[in-house]
Amino acid sequence: MATNSTIVTGWVPEPEGRGTFGILRSCIMTLVLCVYTALHLNIPAPNLTAFAACMRKGKWVLMGCFAPELVVFVAWCQRRQATRLLGQMREVPGDTYRLWTMTHSFYATMGGFVLNTAQEGQDPYIPGSPRLYLLPEGTAALAKMGLLPPVSKDYILDKSNADGLAKLIVVAQSGWFTLQLLTRWAMKLPVTPLELTTMAHAVCALATYFLWWEKPLDICDPTVVDGEWAAPVAALMWMFSRLSSKRFGSRLGGNSSRPLAECDDIYWIDDPRALLDTLQPHPLASYEDTSSQSVSADHVMLFDLSRGSAFYRKLLPDDSTSRQYPYPIRLDRVTLRRWELFRQCIRDFPELPSLLKRATVTSPMEHICPPLDPSGPVLHALRDHIRTVSGGPGMCGVEDIQYNYTTRILRNLGLELLIVLVVCALAYGAIHAAAWNDHFPSGHELVVWKTSCVYVATCGPVAATLWLVFFSDAVLDKETIKGEIGCSGNHWFWISWIQIGLFFLAFPAAVFYVLARIYLVVEAFVSLRSLPSGAYSSTEWTQYLPHL
Template sequence: MTLLLYTILACIAFVSASLPSLNGTSVRTLDASDCPSCNTRTLWDIIWSCGVTLFACTWTAVHTNVPGMDEKAFAITSRRLFTMVMALIAPELMVTWATRQFFSARAAAKDFNDEIGAQRAKTQGDHQVISEATVQSLGEIEKSSGSPSGPKPADFTVWTATNGFFAWMGGFMLYIDSKPHATLTPPELLHFVHEGYVDMPIITEADIEDRSKGDGLSKGIAILQLAWFVAQLVARYVQNLPVTLLEIDTLAITALTCIAYCLWWKKPKDVRRPYVVHWKATASPPSDLTYEKVESEDSGVCCLPYFFYLADPFVSLMGIDAYVSPRATRSHRIPSLGGYGDYHNMTTLFLGCFSGMVFGAMHCLCWNYSFQSHTEQWRAASLGTACVPVFLFINIGCSIWLVDMDSGHGLIMIIAATISSFIYIAARITLIILMMLSLRSLPPGVYDTVDWTRFVPHF
């Protein structure tokens, strides 16, 4: 959606710049057709390069959660495109989401390994009491009776971060009476395993990677495209050639996308089917699972439905809350932007704010850009984007460490954080608008291409 908007606005700007002005003169830019021997590029070349880089990086970096079992390809693709648009609009929040999932996956792997170790220790203690002959006789009786038996602790494999990611992204589906009931969170699955309601799922990291659709070709193409894009910008800087604001914004988005991609390195990609866990206990099935509950349409949080639905994706990415929609519950899946626990909040907050600061600082690289007018300079917006995350980190950190949130001081900090968030959003929107306006008339040197022969030593 955002890429399409970039292309449409840029094409309009290019056409309007080529039309004669009111005084009879025309603004004519240099094109490759005017001078075949000249090394030039067009506005469409710039937009195409930025668009391909953004699409390649976001398509490869975004690791979606497990979809519903009966969902069609259109619904799955639509949610993936929506997540990509969120990565373009708020890349710093994608880093926050990836950070929360990273810490949640590590915590889940540790908890399940502790449970596996406890079950193995218990089994070894029981074996010390039962003689070998008794074990053989029990095995013969079990084999002759044909009664099903659950997995033995010796069969359990050590959980890795990949297993933890798979669990948090909706990889385990609870079945009751051979029918899908709800997706289990890792704490819920661990509780049921500990109580003996379900068997410990035996799925190795290799099994999960086999379900993953990520391949080296797509990753390699994305890395090559990004490397080529960065190399061109560096070469233009070395040869004192100007760059466009669109290219700087693309560089900032891809830089943050790469951070999220590193955090998601062990997360399975495009898994379509969950692992089935059967309810085997005689006790009543659970009725308060996290992803079984449907938010009421008449709840107080929906008093402002339009504002709520607009803010919900950003709130989910920040990890404040993940709205479980009725559609997600009916499809037996977790929210598109959910799938995380409450772990290492301060570290997650720091990485999210640091990403926002880096994002704004990279836009400050165009501090001396030749803007058309003083009002179109984006220095204030760049500084606001870079400085507001620092204030948010200090403000929220102090509210967590020092202040009781029920007191008046806590309320003041909440108001300050809300105002700062709106300032950051306004600065980000301003950057996008000024970036589009800058395409109306670019400096002449923008259309010059890099002379790569200058980097080759001559003898």
Template sequence: MLNGTETKGWTSSPDTRGTSDILVTCLVTTFLCCWTAVYPNIPGPKEGFWAIFRDKVGLASLGILGPDFLIVLAAGQRSSARRSFRKFKEHGHNDWTITHSFFADMGGFVLEAPGHQQPIPLDAEQLFYLIKHNYVEYPSVTKRELDDRDKSDGLSRLIAVCQATWFIVSLIARDIQGLAITTIELTTLSFVVILFGTSWCWKDKPSCVETTIVLKATVHIDEIIESGGPEAAGPYYHTPLDFISRHDTALNVVWQYYNELLRKIAFSPFTRRVHSRPWNRVPGDMFQWMDLDLALVAGAFIVAFASVFFIAWNSEFPTRFEQLAWRAASIYMMTYGVVGCLWMGVWDWIVLPQKRLAEGHEMSLLERARLPCPGQFLGGMFLLRNKALYREPTFQHIEDESTQQHSLPHQPTILPSFVNRARRFLSETHNISPDKDPHLNTPIGFLLGTTVLCVFYVVFRMYILVEDFVGLRSLPSNAYDTVDWLSFIPHI
């Protein structure tokens, strides 16, 4: 404890707020923020309440351990829903709403087609493609009918918003009156920031929906696949309609890699693996491409989330080490938010698309529609240079080892050989998905860079959560004083 500071240990609450009051208020607010703000996708046809509960626990766990990831997930889902909403509107379906798009993206519409026994879950892009080509009829479901399927508890949402708002007002009042704010209250405030962000992104998404709407195809499944060209003729890893859309963002690729790694070690607390082929449901933890404006919104919430921890920069801590560690964690939370966004943006828009092109990766219609972007614009020179740099040398037939050195074409060496080997190694991909899905090929360089960023994130994030409780052992005495609300009311 710094010199000259009066401190107290555990304090009961006869006339002031006690340690238990601080804990209960923060834990209840955190629970409400992380539980009511998440919206899982529709479970499989033979799954029910426990599947939805498990999916919601997974998203809530993500909200506790990595709230900034949750806002990116929500912003990506809203971007996807908004893009398909515009396509339906442009095609003349004026009764289509963004709620319809959310419902489709969460697996609300399934396709039954001749020649395929198992119903196929559709996302909004796939549904639009089928309607546009007259393979299925436009679903006549209204927004009111979708709202009837929404089992979310409006009262719990209202309670969460009211509690979060009151919590913010209380902290502002404490700051105005010069009362100490504990670190656990600041961490709770960071959850509140993410709550408002995800609530806005998911405000049109139905919650706790258990049933789907079946659409019957008017043609054989083979005819639908043949219309997709050579890209649709290859093997699929999700459904036969993979050629229409897949959401293989850089973040989603590395996210699925880490989840599979956790499953091999123990288990993944965030997601359930889909075991059936084709898929019988759409997982709710797939990170999708964000539109620029929503990416900026998500970035603003991430910066606001990280900024909360700086409020305790000059606060009193039990020890000097804890204060310095908190400052280091605050700096890294902000650094991770900014650098992480730039890192993922570079891989999403420039490096990963060009690497897939160089490797002859079969892209879905959705991916090809995204190609006129900065990555593709800059990619002509990058792609040519990439192919020239990593072209394997051609070996000629040789009779003995003595002539081997003359069998390789001579190429001028610009960089030292070890640098070339390092670059070649970093450009290679690693894949630990159960079915070796080539869409989940993870470049080693991308994996290593992301792992370094995430390891430090986990360390500092865990320190913040531990310090929130450990720091309660010794707080400034005015941390237990309550706000004098009468001082804010004009009176004589």
């Protein structure tokens, strides 16, 4: 019972206004949730130490802090891969993969299916015997051959550490923060630079969550794809992928800077002895392989090999116009074992190379390098003498490390990816540019803010466009372009000088880009020292919405 001296009241609204600490607290809470919890990284390498795992996560947290739109771009690329894989899996006949979902596709694209190349009691056939992660092309190929083990969605979700409630909290907080700022603009109330920066991260977090909603979180143990067929398939995929180019590098002394896969220019022939005269010791290579052992008698019948020998081969037999390929091929025990498995895979699964072929990325530079004429003299001679089973680095079914982002995206940058990158960069810069005429502690800070906004919004799209025009695969494959469509040397002379000039400009441009990024984040906090009084007025009705 209340006494006469007790003053009681009913409903009391929140105090009007907000303080500097309130602004700082809500922004930091939103930034932490948006940056850290929105990250859905791919499966890490095996035996990753705790320190390496922290560094791996920390690198992406820093990117989320200073370049959140790039995280959105990566998420969009991964969802694009998963969507394509989902379409390919639905084309697989039968009911084995009928229940395949986007969760399955994300699980596969993040490295959920692996081939173990280290087999106990068997000779190694891949240098270092790494674990090979199946890429979407490899996953779809194995599924079409009925070799991919079916897994349920519940099996994947049991491995995932995703929490639906945690996702809901982040989405609700990001949505509340964005709605609050839109309300302040509608009420003509000042918005602080820190709130603009936080809003940019909130919008990016919402987009990232939408793109990664079905992607499992923090899975460490992938599904091992095993069987008697696994070693031959792994050998073929490795030889057809860019992994083998890390061992062979680019063509030495040639005009092409493209990676060289081990399966390039490997042919099946009816009579191996017919090509003996095209195999010659390589004068530029001198390999010493202490792990090599004596070559079996079957191979000695074809070549007089010594331990660690290196050879090169002409393109075609009995062709005086054929150039000699100036790259060496090392023949050791590991290589011969891999080639034997490669032969076995072609014999047992002749359809696998065609299943691994990826669709060509369409780009504005496509007209520079059109496809070869099937009726041309070179391919006609190939058809007469040999049966081609070549793939090249354009075919990629496996990877030894499941990267969250690879330079293949830039190497194969097409118009669609370029548009997405431009939209992400412009959106991030436009949000910060909303403070174009707002109050800043000094005029110099406002000028630098404007400059940074414009530079961040335009630098990425301009760099991507220049990469597309001057550094795409079509442009870099100069040997193919010059030899097959007859581009003039003067044309490539000027392109080479432009490329050199762009390389020199790239370093200072990248430095200024990083500085502009850092300035936008740092200035957002520093500007709290001087704000207009209206910035401390609050929007009452948004305070009643659930938020942190």
